[in-house]
Amino acid sequence: MFNRIDVYPTHRHGDLWLRAGRPQPFGATIVPGGINFAVFxxxxxxxxxxLFHKGEAQPFIEIPFPDAFRIGNVWAMVVFGLDHEKIEYGYRMDGPHRPHAGHRFNRHDILLDPYARAIGGRPRWAAALDKADPMPFRGRVLIDDFDWQNDRQLELPAEDLIxxxxxxxxxxxxxxxxxxFPGTYAAIREKIPYLLELGIxxxxxxxIQEFDEHESDFFxxxxxxxxxxxxxxxxxxxFAPKASYAATGHLxxxxxxxxxLVKLLHRHGIEVILDVVFNHTAEGNEKGPTISYRGLDNKTYYMLRPDGSYQNFSGTGNTLNCNNPVVRNLVLDALRYWVSEYHxxxxxxxxxSILGRDAEGxxxxxxxxxxxxxxxxxxxxxxxxxEAWDAGGLYQVGSFPAYGRWAEWNGRYRDVLRxxxxxDAEQVGEMAQMVKGSPHMYLERGPTASVNFITCHDGFTLHDMVSYAEKHNTANGEDNRDGANDNNSWNWGHEGATDDVGINVLRERLMRNAIAMLMVCQGVPMILMGDEMAHTKYGNNNTYAQDxxxxxxxxxxxxxxxxxxDFFRRCVAFRKAHPALRRRYHLHERDMIDSGFRDITWHGVKEGRPDWSPNSRTLAFMLCGLHAVLMPGRTADDHIxxxxxxxxxxxxxxxxxxxxxxxxxxxxxxxxxxxxDSCDPGNERPLRTQRNLPVGPRSVVILVGK
Structure with a gap:
């Protein structure tokens, strides 16, 4: 029986046999008889x-790439006889060290492969660092052999997402x-029944892409x-999932x-969206560590000023040069990998917005x-x-280059709703736009271009938004200078926790108002983890450093x-029960089907007479559920x-x-x-009077016409 010719070695270094590798794909790939290493x-x-034996401090061998193994700007080599489960790897890259010209090569640094599918060195969360380790983050070779059975992307319609x-x-x-196993991917699996009960x-x-939790310099x-x-x-x-988020990371x-986790979430009808950070890396500014990109090719990977220092549109010290063709391919390759291999x-x-800047910013x-x-x-x-803005002042909410595909975190929605x-005065007209799915910003893109939120990880929780007038970030070690100052929040008479029953009742009502309004607006609603149980950060609106x-x-x-x-759960269920709240296309404010009602009508305390004046603080609207038939696959709905x-x-x-x-x-x-305050959808109680509706102060009422 004959072996294929491409497994024959041509070179030798120490005890290992080598041959010229393939320049694509980048990274470490298992090939017949060995591993193909390719780096740009x-x-x-x-x-x-x-090369390291897994877990050992010092490398067991270093293999220079022969000149013949370089193809263009890619070094590619097959190393035979390696056990992919027992090795870790990195690179030394030599070249000019002229920071003023953008070059920061140092052959003494051992560098992480940007395409490493798994990264060793930090398998346990916040474990003590070994300062003598010459390479704290090490590439590992991964076999993508997980049995997905028939799993695939769910492809839920965007308008149906919560x-x-x-x-x-x-x-x-x-x-x-x-x-x-608290704090892990495995633990989320145990909480899937909770997520299903909430209705998301x-x-x-x-x-969840590998990062260094030890990065902060503050106390x-x-x-x-x-x-x-x-x-x-x-x-x-x-390319690598964070190892210390896994109960099995040390293995x-x-x-x-x-x-x-993804497979089980999909089995229960829950999609998985990853928050990805391609605008900068952990290497920071000129004083930051050299981990990977800086040592491999600083001038390619980063936006630089004429003096070789780093552009800082991210607010964290550096900015990836995302529209350089090589970096652009890195981003595309990574996302394709997460979609194809992690579903x-x-x-x-x-x-x-950084992803839309050129090399000069x-x-x-x-x-x-x-x-x-x-x-x-x-x-x-x-x-x-x-997230259609950046730290360099570029704010593109409503104007992000969409190409018919992109949706946006609607930061203006958050501000108006708050x-x-x-x-506040002068908000009723703006609020009406948000109810319709922000057509003044997304007229051609439809309401699903607007991801509506009132709170997110960055800023106050819903509880704190109605409990604090000012941020309280002293614990972050930056003298309360960090975090946003304009929070559109109020404490209703007492800063923070209080025993005042009246204040607490009002705060609870305002939280219910917030979720009620969020769930009746066109667009894609997003809830912050814990808002449904009034999670508090005690007024800290920038808890990035708090474990x-x-x-x-x-x-x-x-x-x-x-x-x-229960109110959260019912509002989510109500939205899911009514297609009139989940439109793919904008409302027209016209009667499109001769139903006798426009698809949306506006009201105030008087029927058909909304108060658009600057001092107005009341607004009502009715959705004609019969217009739901205009949406593909939808039947007529109740009026809302x-x-x-x-x-x-x-x-x-x-x-x-x-x-x-x-x-x-x-x-x-x-x-x-x-x-x-609410009931399960389908069990709504008929009103005694059908003409007048008393609405209490600072409150929201939702009716169904059926």
């Missing part, structure tokens, strides 16, 4: 492959979670403890554990990366969501805030009427007259105490 550097002059933003560790780290059908995971002034990077917005490897099984359903791009009219992502064949059914909820109760959910709050959770009274006084609203024997039924009234 345009400006490097010599490259050495460094997104739950979640931090993997924070979701279950607290002992009150009651899971076997998409989880948006905060960064907690209260206890002197060194703070860490809890959120993870500082990526080290774009090198983090990839399979994450895949098992990820979508991505939320942190500070996505100028915004591009037609950014190649954004266009490539929109039209990529592998990503063809993958959801793309932009101001309207608080009772403690500020970010860990206290599951005991489910009992103490059972009424709030929503009255929002953000005034500090009660008002009586005239109700629209119904036809065809329909009557108004009460689904929710946030002024009423739990459990009378």
């Amino acid at each position: 550097s345009r400006h490097g002059v010599d490259c050495t492959l460094v 997104i739950y933003e979640m931090h993997v560790r924070g979701f279950t780290r607290d002992q009150s979670s009651g899971v076997k 059908n998409a989880v948006e995971l905060m960064p 907690n002034p209260y206890n002197g403890q060194k703070l860490i990077n809890f959120w993870g917005y500082s990526t080290i490897g774009f 090198g099984m983090e990839a399979d554990e994450l895949k098992a 990820i359903d979508g991505f939320r791009f942190d500070l996505a 100028h915004p591009l009219a037609n950014p190649p990366l954004l266009e490539s992502l929109a039209h990529d064949p592998v990503l063809g059914h993958t959801k793309l969501i932009a 101001r309207f909820l608080k009772g 403690n109760e500020l970010n860990w959910l206290d599951w005991r709050r489910l009992a103490s805030h059972a009424g709030l959770f 009427y929503v009255a929002m009274n953000m005034h500090w006084e009660p008002h009586t609203f005239e109700l629209p007259r119904l036809r065809d024997g329909r009557r108004w039924h009460l689904f929710a009234d946030t002024y009423r105490p739990a459990p009378a």
Whole structure:
């Protein structure tokens, strides 16, 4: 029996046999008889492959790439006889060290492969560092042999999504979670029944690509403890799942554990969206560590100023040069990998406006990366969501280059909803736009371009938004300078926790108002993890460095805030029960089907007479459910009427007259105490009077006409 010719070695180094490798794909790939290593550097002059036995401090061999093994700007080599399960690897790259010209090569550094599918060195969360380790992050070779059975991307319609933003560790780290392996991918599997009870059908995971939690330089002034990077917005490897988020990370099984989670979520109808950070890396500014990109080809990977220093549109010290063709391919390759090998359903791009800048940082009219992502064949059914701003002042909410594919975190929605909820003047007209799905910003793209949220990881929780007038970030070690100052929040008479029953009742009502309004607006709603149980961060609006109760959910709050959770659950179920709330196309404010009603009509305390004046704090609208038949696959729905009274006084609203024997039924009234504040969809109670609706101060009422 003859072996294939391409497994024959041609060179030898020490005890290992070699041959010229294939330049594509980049990274470490198992081939017949060995492993193909391929790494790019345009400006490097010599490259050495460094091999470790897994877990050992020093390499067992270093193999210089022969000149014949370089193809263009790629060093490629097959090394035979390696056990992929027992080795780790890195590179030394030699070249000019002229920082003023953008080159920072240092042949003494052992560098991580940007394409490493798994990264060793940090298998346990926040474990003590070995400062003598010459390579704290090491590439590992991964076999993608997970048995997915018949699993695939769910491809749920965007208009049907209800997104739950979640931090993997924070979701279950607290002992009150009651899971076997707190703070891990495996623990989320145990909480799937909870997610199903809440009613969400998409989880948006905060960064799970490998990052360094030890990155922070700050200390907690209260206890002197060194703070860490809890959120993870500082990526080290774009292809590798974070090992310390896995209960099996110390066994090198983090990839399979994450895949098992995705598979089980899909089995229960829940999509998985990853929060990805392609705008910068963990290498920081000129004083930061050299881990990978800087040492391999600094001038290619980063945006640089003329003096060789780093552009900083990310606010973290460096900015990836995303529209360089090599970096653009890195981003595309990584996303294709997550979709094909992890079955990820979508991505939320942190500070996505950076992805539209050129090498000098100028915004591009037609950014190649954004266009490539929109039209990529592998990503063809993958959801793309932009955080459409950056730290350099570029704010593109409503104007992000979309190419018919991109949705956006609607930061303007958040601001308007908060101001309207608080009772600010001059908000009613803006609020009406948000109810319709922001057509003034997304006229051609439809309401699904707007991801609506009132809270997210960055900023106050829903509880804190109604409990604090100012941020309280001293624990972050930056003298309360960090975090946003403009939060559109209010404490309603007392800063923070209080025993005042009246204040607490009002705060609870305002939280119910928020979720009620979120769920009746067109667009894609997103809920922040823990808002449904009134999670508090005690006024800290920037908990990126806090690995403690500020970010860990206290599951005991489910009992103490059972009424709030039930209201959340019912509002989510109500949205899912009514296609009129989940439109793919914008409302026209016309009668499109001769039903006798326009698809949406506006009202105030008088039927058909909304008060658009600057001092108005009331707004009501009715959705004609019969228009739902205009959406593919949808049947006629009930009519829905929503009255929002953000005034500090009660008002009586005239109700629209119904036809065809329909009557108004009460689904929710946030002024009423739990459990009378809402009911399960389908069990709405008919109103005694069909013409007038008393609405309490600072409250929302939702009716169904059936």
